[in-house]
Amino acid sequence: MPDKEGSIFKQLSNGWVPYSILVGPDGKVILWESEFQESGFSAAVEKIYEEPAQTEAPEPVLQAAPRRGPAYGANILILGGGAGGLVAAYQLRKRLSGRDRIVVVDREPNHLFQSSLLWRAVGMRQTEQIQRPLSDLTGTGVEFVNEPVVQIDPQRKQVRTSARELDYDFLIVALGAELAPQEVLGFEEMAFNLYDLDGTAKINAALNEFSGGEVAVLVTDMPFKCPAAPYEAALLVDSFLRKKGLRDRSEVHLFTPEHQPMPIAGPKLGEAITNVLGKRGIQYHPLFTFEWISPGDQTIIPSTGDPHKVDLLLAIPPHRAPEVIQYSGLIGSSGWMHVDSHTLKTEYDGVYAIGDVNNIRLANGKNLPMAGVFAHYEAKVAAEQIVAEINGEPSNASFDGKGFCWLELGGGKAGFAAGNFYAEPEPAVRLYPPMRSWHWGKVAFEKWWLRHWF
């Protein structure tokens, strides 16, 4: 039967490019990605032949805490102290009594406000300005465990870190997306990671040394968090070079596998952003079939078309579900955790998954983008669901798919987009024209965020 309506194509593609799907001998989907990438594919094939012993977690060195009965209050574990984890902890603490225990586990000592990484890259922020110690949570009545999570056992309702076992009555998984630059040949040698603290600090140092040439922002793979970020990065770099008087000696390029900017928000918004790029002289390369990076001759190599020479490469690495999710067998066929799109409940008793780690399929067959704004609202809903369960009441808390984002344009201006991503048949998103006040709105939000939850 010909797929005339495109309904099968929509299920097996991200809307325009077919997914690569690899199924293991046990019938489980091992890899599900929207682009074919040799290194990621090979790694997934290798995984099929891995000895199970390699995936075993280390023995705990500390005693497990005894599970608490309802009379002692509930034990709530939040894995990840990022955007979603912080909001969930705050909401739960606000709504529950002191006998209910709330524990946040994160391998990092600090919460990082990731949106500000782009400002860090162009020197508008220093590292210490965009972080906050997670240990500050203890002042709000939330416990913090600074250890990596190495196993999640939903049957035994237990989480294992590198140093202990933690029981739970309710679990919120908010571990985000893991960055995998190691999957891209040549990344470590030639590219600066636009999505982490170390990478953006190095970008800033490199930009300060830069005397002109070709700068490129490269999206290596889909999906990636914050669909606006590569566009904002290119515009901020453009502004930086203008301010330094280097723009006429430089080119700014943006390479992406997408067919337009922020495709999920529709063609109108894409066209508006493409126009802004054009006006600023940024060379846009959509549908770029990126393959690998060749540090020897400083080029990025597509599977079709010519290699492109770059002097300064700012790259977004592939995103994967955190290893602990994969090894604990919590992964769905999308490669991410599956949840009810309104309650954020998983198929496991008492377990919720919020933010970048989950996968929510929209009415148009595409996925809800990974963004802090969704992690934020999903966290509130998951927390309210748990409060209702503890109180033995029904909950009407429901995630409605609404979200917003600022689009930083450089030169002290920003645009603003807001809409309903659960609208049918397509998300309904509106772009508000660029203004100075949107930029200041983004600054105010950053300040509020880094104070409010602690």
Ligand SMILES: Cc1cc2nc3c(=O)[nH]c(=O)nc-3n(C[C@H](O)[C@H](O)[C@H](O)COP(=O)(O)OP(=O)(O)OC[C@H]3O[C@@H](n4cnc5c(N)ncnc54)[C@H](O)[C@@H]3O)c2cc1C
């Ligand atoms: C450059 C950039 C700009 C962005 N701009 C915006 C924006 O303007 N608007 C917007 O809405 N979104 C933006 N985002 C996206 C947003 O930051 C993420 O979508 C959001 O942080 C996701 O929240 P999360 O809680 O799911 O995961 P995260 O915030 O990534 O938190 C995950 C946490 O889990 C921890 N963790 C992971 N694995 C383990 C483990 N095994 N053990 C213990 N801890 C672990 C991590 O250390 C981390 O603290 C941006 C992202 C980037 C990189």
